[in-house]
Amino acid sequence: MPDRFEQGRLAIADLACSRGGRLLFEGLDLRLDAGDLLLVRGPNGSGKTSLLHLLAGMASPSAGNVLWNESPIAEDLPAHRARLHRLTLSDGLKGALTAGENLRYATRLLNGAGDVGAALEALDLAGLAMRPVRFLSTGQRRRVALARLTTVARPLWLLDEPETGLDQANRQRLTDLIAAQRREGGIVVLVSHADLDLDPTVSLDFEP
Numbered sequence: 001m002p003d004r005f006e007q008g009r010l011a012i013a014d015l016a017c018s019r020g021g022r023l024l025f026e027g028l029d030l031r032l033d034a035g036d037l038l039l040v041r042g043p044n045g046s047g048k049t050s051l052l053h054l055l056a057g058m059a060s061p062s063a064g065n066v067l068w069n070e071s072p073i074a075e076d077l078p079a080h081r082a083r084l085h086r087l088t089l090s091d092g093l094k095g096a097l098t099a100g101e102n103l104r105y106a107t108r109l110l111n112g113a114g115d116v117g118a119a120l121e122a123l124d125l126a127g128l129a130m131r132p133v134r135f136l137s138t139g140q141r142r143r144v145a146l147a148r149l150t151t152v153a154r155p156l157w158l159l160d161e162p163e164t165g166l167d168q169a170n171r172q173r174l175t176d177l178i179a180a181q182r183r184e185g186g187i188v189v190l191v192s193h194a195d196l197d198l199d200p201t202v203s204l205d206f207e208p
């Protein structure tokens with residue numbers, strides 16, 4: 001498949017994060033190149049989501065920098081947000097809209113030219129495409145959120161426990177999506193408690 005986005009490098013330099021007066025981590029150094037997967041693990045409350053917030057430019061580190069192609073993301077946050085997809089437990093889907101409408105809406109919002117039909121197909125949602133999302137099961141709804149990742153190509157995916165609510169077959173679809181994103185030269189940062197069949201480039205284990 002041809003590149004559909006400009007590949008880049010994500011680096012973390014001497015990064016530290018405090019929340020509520022507590023130091024969660026410090027001195028974190030990492031470099032991720034096109035196709036790399038960072039797997040972040042650790043117990044509840046150890047700072048995994050906080051790290052994703054820093055990588056998304058949604059929170060400021062207490063020290064250090066997040067860099068894209070060697071430039072601090074803080075220098076141009078809108079540009080950084082435009083190169084990433086975040087997937088969190090709150091999926092941001094519109095309950096009154098169907099899966100297809102949600103994907104078309106997201107595609108327009110993100111100024112993309114995505115293939116909604118292919119995205120629905122990839123997540124086995126074609127048969128559910130006409131049903132308002134509020135009538136979908138937890139796992140079905142989760143699949144719509146995953147499909148949204150593929151409609152607009154972006155080089156950086158920040159995924160917070162994306163396996164939540166997915167059965168085995170759909171966990172496999174999730175690992176396939178991640179593998180495809182990596183093959184296309186995307187970078188994936190994955191927070192997960194599950195034992196997904198992936199081959200991370202780097203693993204980061206947070207302490208309690």
Ligand SMILES: Nc1ncnc2c1ncn2[C@@H]1O[C@H](COP(=O)(O)OP(=O)(O)OP(=O)(O)O)[C@@H](O)[C@H]1O
Binds near residue numbers: 043046047048050
């Ligand atoms: N905005 C905030 N203000 C104060 N404390 C916060 C804030 N956000 C997070 N925290 C605290 O920071 C710590 C780390 O939270 P974080 O959400 O990063 O953990 P996590 O490793 O992702 O946990 P989980 O596995 O439960 O999702 C927790 O103790 C949390 O209460």
